[in-house]
Amino acid sequence: MRHNNPMRLxxxxxxxxxxxxxxxxxxxxxxxxxxxVVFERINPVLDGEYWKTADVISxxxxxxxxxxxxxxxxxxxxxxLPEAKxxxxxxxxxxxxxxxxxxxxxxxxxxxxxxxxxAKFVKVEKLDESQSFxxxxxxxxxxxxxxxxxxxxxxxxxxxxxxxxxxxxxxxxDVDLTYFAEVTEQFRVMEVAxxxxxxxxxxxxxxxxxxxxxIKLNEIHYFDHPMFGLIIxxxxx
Numbered sequence: 001m002r003h004n005n006p007m008r009l010x011x012x013x014x015x016x017x018x019x020x021x022x023x024x025x026x027x028x029x030x031x032x033x034x035x036x037v038v039f040e041r042i043n044p045v046l047d048g049e050y051w052k053t054a055d056v057i058s059x060x061x062x063x064x065x066x067x068x069x070x071x072x073x074x075x076x077x078x079x080x081l082p083e084a085k086x087x088x089x090x091x092x093x094x095x096x097x098x099x100x101x102x103x104x105x106x107x108x109x110x111x112x113x114x115x116x117x118x119a120k121f122v123k124v125e126k127l128d129e130s131q132s133f134x135x136x137x138x139x140x141x142x143x144x145x146x147x148x149x150x151x152x153x154x155x156x157x158x159x160x161x162x163x164x165x166x167x168x169x170x171x172x173x174d175v176d177l178t179y180f181a182e183v184t185e186q187f188r189v190m191e192v193a194x195x196x197x198x199x200x201x202x203x204x205x206x207x208x209x210x211x212x213x214x215i216k217l218n219e220i221h222y223f224d225h226p227m228f229g230l231i232i233x234x235x236x237x
Contacts, residue, residue, distance in 0.1 A: 030113070030236050030237065031075070031077075031110050031113070031236075031237040032111055032112075032165060032236065032237060033085065033108055033234070033235050034108060034109055034110075034111065034234050035086055035087060035107070035108035035232065035234075036106070036107070036163065036231065036232045037105065037231040037232075038103070038104045038105040038177070038228065038230050038231075039095050039101045039102060039104060039228060039231075040102050040179065040181075040227065040228045041100065041101060041226070041227055041228060041229075042100055043100070044181075044227045045226065046226060046227075056160070056206045058160060059161070059162050059176065061121055062120075062122065062162045063078050063121065064123050065123065066080065068082060075110065077110065077111050077112055078109060078110075078120065079109060079110060080109050081109060081110055083107075085108060087233060087235070088106070088220070088231065088233060091220075091231060092106045105124065105126050105159060109122065115166060115167055115168055116166045116168065119166035119167070120164065121163065121164040121174070122162060122164065124161050124177060125157065125161075126157065126159035126160075127156050128156050128157065128158050157180050158179070158180055159177060159178070159228075160178045161175075161176050162176050163175055163176070163177075163230075163232070171214070172212060172213065172214055172215065173213055173215050173221070173232060173234070174211075174212045175209060175210060175212070175223055176208075176209075177209045177230065178208050179206070179207045179208075179227060179228040180205070180206055180207075181206075181207050181227050181228075182204060207225065207228070209225045209228070209229075209230065215232075215234060217235055219233070220233050
């Protein structure tokens with residue numbers, strides 16, 4: 001009967017540990033590809049729900065994504081990836097061809113894995129290209145209160161917010177988005193009913209979507225709201 005050599009078993013044990021350590025180290029240094037599709041509902045069913053208007057304060061701890069023109073072919077953190085690398089093209093096309101939804105944002109970016117204390121919020125924004133401002137818009141008169149540039153920018157936004165991907169024992173995504181919804185007659189009636197002091201209604205009503213969720217790589221995750229939504233996928237780059 002043959003007996004296992006203790007020295008041989010010891011070598012096999014340390015070899016296994018070495019291989020496992022290399023696999024973990026490689027996983028921790030592998031970058032992520034984060035892809036998002038933000039969409040709005042064309043005819044949302046509110047079912048009597050009411051979202052009180054509130055002052056929207058844009059996050060200051062955000063990271064602006066770099067464009068392809070700025071980084072070229074280099075692997076630069078928090079830069080937008082070429083469209084050819086997108087994996088949710090079918091989802092985007094389905095929204096674009098739908099009579100119920102309208103896609104607003106679709107792109108992906110690359111970033112290194114970062115733990116919560118060092119993870120960065122990425123700026124997510126969509127402007128209303130049908131609106132433009134001239135000098136008459138930004139020069140206040142004696143009858144009006146001073147306008148701030150940030151106020152004007154918010155009037156021109158459809159989506160404003162940020163998304164953060166953070167690593168750890170699990171992968172998490174933090175969503176903080178505001179959708180500036182066009183005021184429908186249904187919403188106008190609810191605004192008056194719920195706010196007796198309301199004299200007029202803004203052209204767009206800010207609606208927030210905030211959520212934190214544990215996610216898995218390569219899975220498609222859906223963040224829903226009666227008026228808009230987000231689809232996100234995180235995968236290895």
